[in-house]
Amino acid sequence: MLLFIACAGTVFYFGHDYYLLKQTDRDNAALLETIASQRIEIVDQRRQIQMFAGEIQGLKEQITKLGRLEKQVRLIADIDKSGRSSGIWGIGGVSKIDLDQELPIDAHHNALIREMHHQVKQIKSIADKEKLDFNDLIEKLTKKKNLLASSPSIKPVSGIITSPFGYRKSPFTGRRTFHSGLDISNRRGTKIVSTAVGKVVFAGRKTGYGNVVIIDHGYGKATKYAHLSDILVHKNQQVKRGEVIATLGNTGRSTGPHLHYEVLVNGTPVNPSKYILN
Numbered sequence: 001m002l003l004f005i006a007c008a009g010t011v012f013y014f015g016h017d018y019y020l021l022k023q024t025d026r027d028n029a030a031l032l033e034t035i036a037s038q039r040i041e042i043v044d045q046r047r048q049i050q051m052f053a054g055e056i057q058g059l060k061e062q063i064t065k066l067g068r069l070e071k072q073v074r075l076i077a078d079i080d081k082s083g084r085s086s087g088i089w090g091i092g093g094v095s096k097i098d099l100d101q102e103l104p105i106d107a108h109h110n111a112l113i114r115e116m117h118h119q120v121k122q123i124k125s126i127a128d129k130e131k132l133d134f135n136d137l138i139e140k141l142t143k144k145k146n147l148l149a150s151s152p153s154i155k156p157v158s159g160i161i162t163s164p165f166g167y168r169k170s171p172f173t174g175r176r177t178f179h180s181g182l183d184i185s186n187r188r189g190t191k192i193v194s195t196a197v198g199k200v201v202f203a204g205r206k207t208g209y210g211n212v213v214i215i216d217h218g219y220g221k222a223t224k225y226a227h228l229s230d231i232l233v234h235k236n237q238q239v240k241r242g243e244v245i246a247t248l249g250n251t252g253r254s255t256g257p258h259l260h261y262e263v264l265v266n267g268t269p270v271n272p273s274k275y276i277l278n
Helices: 002-077 109-149
Strands: 158-161 165-167 176-179 184-185 192-193 198-206 210-217 221-231 246-250 256-265 268-269
Touching: 002 109, 198 221, 210 246
Parallel strands: none
Antiparallel strands: 158 184, 165 176, 184 256, 192 246, 198 210, 210 221, 221 246, 221 256, 256 268
16 A cells, blocks of 8 residues: 555656646747747847838938038029028938848847937938028029029120120220120111010110110119110010010111110119120
8 A cells, every 4th residue: 555655656746747847848839939939020120120220321311412402502593501501411320230131139229229219300300401491592592583584694686796895996986985885786677685574664766876775674784775776665564585675777876787785783884795695
């Protein structure tokens, strides 16, 4: 009986121990499976984080390009930024090592996340500033557009320049006199066009100049067209750049068919050649 009890106890002890061992083995297998699944999930999350970091890097490069574009437009249009600075050049970059998807999941993980949060804040701040800068640029370009449209920039008539702006020998007196415009010769009746957007403030005859058209372009600029044959516009008429306003003639004090063309800035004649771009 004692031997039976001892054997039964031994069997029960080892059987219970075996059961616990098997249970622990099953629990370990489940735990390993969970760990493997979580590891796969962590690796996937790491790759997504790295992809997001790469997108942030691309966004930063796009903002930088926009900043350069804005700078070029301001330079071409001669628009000052008035001391404003976008701070684009201060954005940091994500290390290429951190973007390596083969990098162990525990390497640089926290630093990468912190850097991403920092750059997102930077980009948001700079994007807000760039929005203000572009709004300012658009507003100034609009004003500049009106100014450029009102600035004489084309030749008023085809032909040969027979007398430039400046001092010359007068064809009438032979003395050295100041010539306040350009003389452009061509056939009588050749079409003459307005060299910029503006308003006709005079259309009629003037002593010495014959038939004359004067156009006010705003911003202190005006143009005068003299010795005309036919005047095709009237006072207070709005004209566009390139619109026909008269025909070339020989009226007034003139030695032959030509156009006397003047550009005036704040009432003072300036060299019209500087306002002919074509």
